[in-house]
Amino acid sequence: MTGVVLTLRLGRWGIVGFSLAAFVLTFVQTTGFYQIAGSTPGARAAFGASMATLAAQFVALFPPPIRPDTVGGYVEFRGFHPLAILFAVWALASATGFVRGDEERGTVEAALATGTSRVALIASRVAGFAIAITVASAAAGAGFVFGVALGHETVEAQRVIEASLLLAAIGLACYALSLLAAQVAGPSASTAVAGALLLALFIDNSLSRAMASLTTWRWLSPFRYYDLSQPLPSGGNFDGRAFLVLIGIGVVAAGAAAAAFMRRDLGAPLVSGPRIPHRLRHDASTAPWWKVAVVRGLYERRLGLLAWCAGMAVLAAVFVALTRTIVQVLLSIPTLLPYLSIFVHQQLYPAVLGYTWFNVAQLLFAALAITYVARWSAEDTDGRLEILLSQPQSRAAIVLERMTVLAASAVLIAAASGAVLYYASHQQGIDLNTQRLTAASLMLVPFALVFAGAGSLLAAWNPRAAVALLGAFAFASYLDTELATIYKLPVWLQDLSAFKLFGTPLLNGIDGRNLALMLLLALAGLGSSILAMQRRDVGA
Amino acid sequence: MLVEMAVVAIRTSKLTKDYGAARGLFELDLQVSPQEVFGYLGPNGSGKTTTIRLLMGMIRPTTGSAHVFGLDCVRDSVEVKRKVGYLPGDVPQFGSLRGSEIVAYLGGMRGGVDRRHVRAIAERLDLDLNRRFREYSSGNKQKLAILLAFMHRPELLVLDEPTSGLDPLNQQEFYAMLREARDDGATVFLSSHILSEVEHVCDRVGILRSGRLVRVAQLDELRRIRVHRVEVEFAPDAEVPEARLRSAPGVESLQVEGSRVTCTIRGSFDGLLDAISDSEVTDLVSTEPSLEEFFLSFFGEPRPKALPA
Numbered sequence: 126m127t128g129v130v131l132t133l134r135l136g137r138w139g140i141v142g143f144s145l146a147a148f149v150l151t152f153v154q155t156t157g158f159y160q161i162a163g164s165t166p167g168a169r170a171a172f173g174a175s176m177a178t179l180a181a182q183f184v185a186l187f188p189p190p191i192r193p194d195t196v197g198g199y200v201e202f203r204g205f206h207p208l209a210i211l212f213a214v215w216a217l218a219s220a221t222g223f224v225r226g227d228e229e230r231g232t233v234e235a236a237l238a239t240g241t242s243r244v245a246l247i248a249s250r251v252a253g254f255a256i257a258i259t260v261a262s263a264a265a266g267a268g269f270v271f272g273v274a275l276g277h278e279t280v281e282a283q284r285v286i287e288a289s290l291l292l293a294a295i296g297l298a299c300y301a302l303s304l305l306a307a308q309v310a311g312p313s314a315s316t317a318v319a320g321a322l323l324l325a326l327f328i329d330n331s332l333s334r335a336m337a338s339l340t341t342w343r344w345l346s347p348f349r350y351y352d353l354s355q356p357l358p359s360g361g362n363f364d365g366r367a368f369l370v371l372i373g374i375g376v377v378a379a380g381a382a383a384a385a386f387m388r389r390d391l392g393a394p395l396v397s398g399p400r401i402p403h404r405l406r407h408d409a410s411t412a413p414w415w416k417v418a419v420v421r422g423l424y425e426r427r428l429g430l431l432a433w434c435a436g437m438a439v440l441a442a443v444f445v446a447l448t449r450t451i452v453q454v455l456l457s458i459p460t461l462l463p464y465l466s467i468f469v470h471q472q473l474y475p476a477v478l479g480y481t482w483f484n485v486a487q488l489l490f491a492a493l494a495i496t497y498v499a500r501w502s503a504e505d506t507d508g509r510l511e512i513l514l515s516q517p518q519s520r521a522a523i524v525l526e527r528m529t530v531l532a533a534s535a536v537l538i539a540a541a542s543g544a545v546l547y548y549a550s551h552q553q554g555i556d557l558n559t560q561r562l563t564a565a566s567l568m569l570v571p572f573a574l575v576f577a578g579a580g581s582l583l584a585a586w587n588p589r590a591a592v593a594l595l596g597a598f599a600f601a602s603y604l605d606t607e608l609a610t611i612y613k614l615p616v617w618l619q620d621l622s623a624f625k626l627f628g629t630p631l632l633n634g635i636d637g638r639n640l641a642l643m644l645l646l647a648l649a650g651l652g653s654s655i656l657a658m659q660r661r662d663v664g665a
Numbered sequence: 666m667l668v669e670m671a672v673v674a675i676r677t678s679k680l681t682k683d684y685g686a687a688r689g690l691f692e693l694d695l696q697v698s699p700q701e702v703f704g705y706l707g708p709n710g711s712g713k714t715t716t717i718r719l720l721m722g723m724i725r726p727t728t729g730s731a732h733v734f735g736l737d738c739v740r741d742s743v744e745v746k747r748k749v750g751y752l753p754g755d756v757p758q759f760g761s762l763r764g765s766e767i768v769a770y771l772g773g774m775r776g777g778v779d780r781r782h783v784r785a786i787a788e789r790l791d792l793d794l795n796r797r798f799r800e801y802s803s804g805n806k807q808k809l810a811i812l813l814a815f816m817h818r819p820e821l822l823v824l825d826e827p828t829s830g831l832d833p834l835n836q837q838e839f840y841a842m843l844r845e846a847r848d849d850g851a852t853v854f855l856s857s858h859i860l861s862e863v864e865h866v867c868d869r870v871g872i873l874r875s876g877r878l879v880r881v882a883q884l885d886e887l888r889r890i891r892v893h894r895v896e897v898e899f900a901p902d903a904e905v906p907e908a909r910l911r912s913a914p915g916v917e918s919l920q921v922e923g924s925r926v927t928c929t930i931r932g933s934f935d936g937l938l939d940a941i942s943d944s945e946v947t948d949l950v951s952t953e954p955s956l957e958e959f960f961l962s963f964f965g966e967p968r969p970k971a972l973p974a
Contacts, residue, residue: 404795412766509759
């Protein structure tokens with residue numbers, strides 16, 4: 126019991142943050158539905174048709190919605206499905222944080238020294254996360270119920286409970302799978318291996334919607350069992366067996382993780398590679414990159430950078446492959462043909478690719494910025510910033526070097542994914558404007574810098590809260606674009622969102638004003654973070 | 666004034682960092698001369714690390730000022746750090762970087778680090794730089810931190826409890842390195858809560874308590890005022906020289922239980938050794954008092970709650 130309480134105590138900010146995000150997302154989508162869907166049956170049917178068209182473009186991310194002309198169908202698609210991905214990321218971060226962070230900080234060692242068994246420790250962490258994700262899932266359900274009440278409609282409680290339970294179950298399954306992967310890989314590789322596993326399982330299920338060859342493998346993915354239910358809309362369903370499979374995945378994977386934990390040494394993976402003969406050394410490294418600012422930062426992050434480049438390149442190729450399928454689906458809808466005929470053979474492929482790929486790429490570049498800010502915060506708390514500042518470097522130089530490393534990383538990742546996008550689309554016979562593709566890919570760099578600037582300021586002001594606050598900022602920025610047209614937000618407020626400022630560069634080229642605004646926001650973040658860093662106490 | 670400041674390695678004037686609730690450092694006036702090894706002694710939470718972080722420009726003073734070789738620790742912090750080798754109280758975490766890469770990383774940031782000097786220190790401390798940081802034991806992490814502080818032959822070494830985690834052999838090696846650095850012209854500012862360590866290597870000692878500097882003492886003064894708790898076990902058939910012990914200079918709080926004698930020695934051991942020189946002693950144990958006990962003895966203050974009666 127103490128272990129469960131400790132898990133909840135350690136993860137309290139995650140619980141509060143994700144619960145809040147879940148509530149806000151479903152509430153805003155629900156109230157948004159009443160703003161834009163109209164009130165007559167005809168208006169709602171037309172709205173549902175347009176949503177179905179939109180959903181076809183997102184087939185790689187979410188399953189097609191059932192009855193998007195109803196509030197349940199719409200919020201299932203726009204609120205609950207994105208939350209499933211968000212909760213999977215939360216599960217990944219929590220599970221690998223237990224293996225990597227807590228083990229390196231000595232928390233695990235201290236817990237085991239109290240006489241707690243390894244199985245009990247794993248069980249307490251899993252139970253703690255199960256409680257946490259149930260709370261956040263309930264918050265998602267509550268947001269929907271409140272929104273529906275404001276729309277003067279009613280919803281069956283059972284449907285909401287089922288939708289919330291499904292969210293909790295997918296989160297728990299992802300947590301247990303991440304925990305198992307992390308136990309096998311050991312602390313140092315836990316995040317990479319668990320992240321790769323979840324991504325592979327997600328892509329396996331997503332691509333199986335468009336590629337028939339993958340349908341034989343989709344039973345492997347927990348996301349498949351999440352997809353089998355859509356309880357919120359009228360006419361939707363709740364697959365009890367699929368729900369039990371999700372719970373079963375969680376239990377079996379958690380049991381396997383406990384077994385792996387019992388068999389491995391603390392700080393080491395379950396399976397180690399062959400030992401390389403050790404050579405004693407008393408010299409400093411002579412590699413030239415350690416002497417060059419920025420280059421040393423890139424070198425230190427080389428493995429992560431490589432993983433990002435490879436992951437983004439693979440995703441870009443996947444999205445190109447999906448584009449043809451999506452376009453064929455769009456063209457098969459007779460009511461869309463008059464509209465699409467304006468673009469066919471000219472702009473349709475760039476429009477779809479720009480909409481799907483660059484939307485996902487924006488989210489991933491925001492995540493990239495958040496991971497860098499998380500590292501800056503960690504440097505502050507683990508004493509590394511103090512030792513860096515004890516060298517003859519100004520605080521401004523340290524902040525500037527951090528931002529430049531992030532910018533250079535973003536350029537490399539954008540270049541890798543852009544190059545693959547160009548090559549793969551060329552192979553598929555999709556003709557993309559090279560200049561616009563280059564510009565659109567490079568536009569991801571100032572986009573990431575907007576978040577990096579905000580994160581740099583937060584890390585300088587309050588490093589312990591920086592990641593959570595930046596996550597909230599990214600979420601609010603995303604909502605800003607989602608809600609701008611629904612709630613008719615003022616232009617200046619819309620312009621604070623990098624998601625809105627990014628625009629549609631693959632289709633329409635770069636908007637100079639938006640680029641300038643993004644650079645201005647990034648510079649404002651950088652400048653204010655330098656000022657904040659110069660005034661604050663380090664290590665106190 | 667400028668000339669005078671230039672010859673002083675460290676000078677603080679009414680230096681205060683107030684964290685509230687009587688925590689922090691208050692009105693510190695301190696001066697450390699070049700080539701001096703200055704010990705900074707105080708129990709946990711007395712303000713040692715706060716002082717060091719103020720000198721390094723990591724934190725900003727509430728009031729007052731600190732200068733290193735005449736340079737303001739806040740305004741000229743980059744120049745100050747060029748002259749200083751710093752060992753923080755907690756060794757920073759470098760994850761999976763190898764020792765050789767950490768040295769190259771920080772050496773690259775600093776510039777002008779002599780590779781032969783790095784090698785000499787690593788060999789001397791028997792520190793394998795080919796290992797990853799996370800593989801190092803706590804003692805080896807401390808050795809790496811010492812190497813990072815010494816690698817550029819700084820004019821001033823600011824060391825926050827530098828021997829924590831080091832085994833006795835490496836402690837001796839470290840003390841030798843300090844003496845050599847001093848002989849080469851470096852100044853050393855060293856914080857500790859171990860009396861014998863400060864006594865071993867320092868020329869002068871500043872004693873800090875509850876954020877205030879209560880005394881700056883020369884080494885011989887420290888030796889004079891420090892105390893040891895001694896237990897002497899005489900042979901079963903030998904007579905305990907109780908009268909001689911009671912009258913011996915420096916012997917206090919004498920207690921005799923059969924053939925076992927316990928007492929406190931203030932200053933020199935000569936009086937005790939004279940008193941027992943004619944008796945057959947089977948065992949003699951001298952224990953250094955904790956810093957709290959030292960303060961108790963030195964300042965005659967009430968016994969802290971943590972100490973046994």
